[in-house]
Amino acid sequence: MHSITALPDLSGRRVVVPGGTGAVGEGVVRSYLAAGADVLVPTRTRERAEEFRRVLGDAATDRLHLLVHDYTTFVGAQQLAEEMERRLGGVDDVVAPIGGWWAGKQLWEIDESDWQSAFVGLAAAHVAVLRAFLPRLNADGAFTLIVGESALTPVTGSSLVSMEQAALLMMRQVLQAEVAGRQRVFALVLGPVRTRLTGSGDQDRVSADQVGAVAVAASAAAAVGGREIRLRSRAEADQALALLQSGQPVGTGTVVAVSTMEARNGRREDLVEVLTELATQIRAEPGCLHYSVHRARGDADGPLLVVQAFASIEAFRQHSASIAAQIPRIAALLATPPVPPTLFEPVPQSAPTEGVVEHWFVA
Ligand SMILES: NC(=O)c1ccc[n+]([C@@H]2O[C@H](COP(=O)([O-])OP(=O)(O)OC[C@H]3O[C@@H](n4cnc5c(N)ncnc54)[C@H](OP(=O)(O)O)[C@@H]3O)[C@@H](O)[C@H]2O)c1
Structure with a gap:
């Protein structure tokens, strides 16, 4: 199922992937490892760490740094950034595929625990990672958020996911304006993804490996400014990849x-x-x-x-x-x-x- 080809050489780059143990995160981690980078994947539980190592199999080289650590609080993310500097000497890129799906209630039916877990908790985890890592990021590196197209299109019964992801897209825009060209902040907006959980299924869908390949290409394309890139299908992913790999800023051909x-x-x-x-x-x-x-x-x-x-x-x-x-x-x-x-x-x-x-x- 994994078809990672023609990746740029990111040897020596140090990448952190919070949420990397997840279905989409796996493709991101595989792609950066295949590109030669050192990849730090924090995970909140030991069981998840062991399962993820099994999932990766031979791809889990000595450049994979799996760390059991809660990165979802402000303090936890700060500690993680400090630990990464101690272990790897710094950080070049961040990719954040944090959080999964939530569904089953109309917006007026949610209770406070839904709100805290599906909106506040996830948004807080993203902000925690951002504030801990962005100031330390290498100027050539990229900070890449991963969200779903439910940020753009209301999905009934999944309001909290739509709202939280829409907030992340605005966070990216605010960030990009605030860093004023000193850093590159991307958001990859995904349609349904082919992952280890869905199997090879619908070939028109973007795969987790393709998401990873686009994130790697964004890291490597230092001349391309941060932006939102839509990966709603395999065809869009191919197109984004071709544009990023050509070094031509995505959007100049718009x-x-x-x-x-x-x-x-x-x-x-x-x-x-x-x-x-x-x-x-x-x-x-x-x-x-x-x-x-x-x-x-x-x-x-x-x-x-x-x-x-x-x-x-x-x-x-x-x-x-x-x-x-x-x-x-x-x-x-x-x-x-x-x-x-x-x-x-x-x-x-x-x-x-x-x-x-x-x-x-x-x-
Ligand atoms: N899968 C898809 O088809 C799809 C489609 C469109 C968009 N996306 C987007 O891609 C991103 C990742 O999705 P995914 O499908 O890979 O999710 P996933 O399989 O559930 O993985 C998400 C990872 O995020 C971490 N996490 C941290 N805080 C969490 C929290 N409060 N609740 C749940 N997970 C938490 C977990 O890592 P640890 O437990 O190891 O810390 C988990 O492995 C999300 O933003 C999602 O909206 C996914």
Whole structure:
């Protein structure tokens, strides 16, 4: 099941992976070990440490440093950072796949212990790790949060996970603004992942090893600034990997496609319905970063603005091909024949402009 290939050489790098014993963490740990790094994996229990060593098998080389230690409190994370400095002389990268799934109640049914464990406890663990490690991080290194796409899309019955993960995405944005280019802070936003627990299953899903390979590539690509990277499918993971490995900042090839649509008399609601219906299909396309439909403020009957963003011109072309069959449906509702969208690309250079592009990743 493990297919780690073509990783950059991270020999000598010191990486800590809190949450590394988990289903996603395993892929992260394997990838950094395969890239030659020293990997410190703290775990809260001895049983978990022993089980994880068994899971890794031959991959558990002497560069794996498994430490039984509670890293989820402010004090615990601080002690861990100090211990890592003592053992390995410093820290270059942090990857944090902390926490798992929670489900089963509507938001108004939760009790205080749900709130404390699924929101407060997990968010506190992330903040504890961040405040202990970020100030010690090597400038070339990366701090990478791992979250799920439930941060972006409400999942009924799993509100606390959605809310906590959304808070982490905002934490990344705040951090990236506060470090002002001195450190690189990434968030990998995952769809359902193929892990040791799910088996090889649906091949279109991103695998834990691919998540690890993207984290390794982000560590290695020192010229690429911190950002949010969506890995909702295997195709998106391949694309992110290719961009990171090419050294080209993710997002510089982003294409923003903008269309204005005026409905025929009396057909505006039908047009809105078709554009809304297409949202799920378009957002699921590989390389689609954003799709939204807007109306002019205060003009409920006026033209509609459709804004889409794609990771590359190739992704936009694939989108155009896959949406072609729907164009006659849309054309039948328009006052004038449809025209192709206007395409925008990032203005080259300058970090502030990249920030504008990055907005599309997080909108
Ligand atoms: N699995 C998926 O399909 C999937 C999909 C999308 C997103 N994600 C995201 O990926 C991250 C990791 O998910 P995962 O599936 O690998 O989870 P997991 O298998 O449950 O592992 C999470 C690890 O986090 C550590 N942890 C620390 N505090 C915890 C707490 N309060 N509750 C539970 N675990 C805690 C545990 O390590 P120790 O006990 O060893 O300390 C555990 O091994 C999460 O942010 C999750 O939302 C996962």
